[in-house]
Amino acid sequence: MKLISLLDQLAATPATAAPAPRRALLAQLGRAAVAALPLGATALSVAAAPTDTSYDAVTQLLLLERTQVALYTQGLAAPGLIPTAQTADFQRMLAHQTQHAALLLKALQDAGAVVPVLPRFDFSGRHSVATNPELFPAVLTSYDAFLALAQQLEDLGVRIYKNYIFIITDPQLLRAFLRIHSVEAEHSAHIRGLRKSRGAVVQHWPSEEDAAIVRPTAAQGLTTAATGGEETGVQYLTPGVPVPFASFLLISTNTAIHDPALAEAFDEPVSSAVAQTALNLFV
């Protein structure tokens, strides 16, 4: 990831003056990354901090979608895990995630970029090594454990798309990302609702009133990536200039709200590094 970041940063430097055709940026970055890989590994390792780029965005999102596809596929295949009444819900979400993955895969292929190999997913957190500690117990045998993980991955999905939206320059891809971003949010709200109906203390949106999903320390990266920072009540107008909520959410104008609602009203993005740490737990 870091290497690719660096490479396409370099590739992007000689900017093309003429208006680029659709997908040209991604294509340029992708091809440059392929061409430069053998050299890059040794020569350029620590030259610059990793930067989020279109190529990184698409590859990370592909990993996210593939993770969700794998979770729902394994969940639907696990006997007795998902109640019959909700089978259709997960089939629908699986279909959506499969469609998203296909779009991202095609974007990489059209760009002539490296398509990452489909990893082997292990939702126990053991990285397919039986002697490793189990970080996510009973995901495929306990419906509550399955839902908790599904919720966190859907929340993570909303946040990763959010992180990348404004670096996407291709109008078609931008539009698709915005529309998928909203679908991920609907998925998350639904799974949160399912958990709520089963007695979990959780809202349809990330809230400080949600009961924490307790994980071993080594699995904390997922919780951080899924909801870390959602409790913030600070939003910015320009860098360093916060929105003065206290000046316009007032009892005198009938616009007072209950405290947690301010943070709930804004879904936060996640940085690519934090997201990658979480996604790496399952491969």
Add this chain to the structure above:
Amino acid sequence: MSDHTFLPAWREQSLGRRVFLRVSAASAASVALIAAGCSTTTVTPTPADPYQLALPTGDPGLLYFAYMMALAQTTLYQKVMDAPPTDLTAAERAVFVDLRDHKVVHQQTIRYLIDPTGINQLLPTDFAFSLSKFTLTTRAGVLAAAQQLADLAAAAYPVLLTLFTTSSIPQRTLLLKMSSVQARHAAAVRDLLTPGSFANSDVVDSAGQLLTKTPTEVIAALAPYFAPYVISVAGLAVPV
């Protein structure tokens, strides 16, 4: 109690965790007045037809558009809070309190982006989102109305976000952060009305992407509720 007790108004009325107010019909609806000699960012009734409101061009017009969508929702949700149907459960009422609060935050934040001074009057005093066409005396009617408005706004955001020309990433980010909350509202309300109807084929296409609506389509859908006012979005950017 929370991170937000710095808000003095909230501290003033510490009547428990939740603090809200009854909003009279007048205050909910008449958000602002038109100031004489208003700037280009305010709506101007044309002399020929005082009920014709042309949204400003450019990004201010887009903000106005987002503001009106939020206004529609806060008006509905406040009404449900003030006069909940008897068959709306306590848990569902609690959801409506959250919906109302989130949309108040969105509406007031957008209002601030339009008019940071807070003193200009954005809309005519008698401008209102009319609830008379909804059936708000039953749970089913309330949820149907909420779903209609939440779906509409969720469908609008992905288009709206592509139309801004501002270089201000934080401003667009604020709206992006609202857009997924709006989608969550839509899914929550859909599931309350019809369990499992979140993100179904009525609102998501065969590529797994949310079906969207342009500002023109959204304003056309809302037009019956804004009557006698007629809102023109001719000045807004057009999606390509």
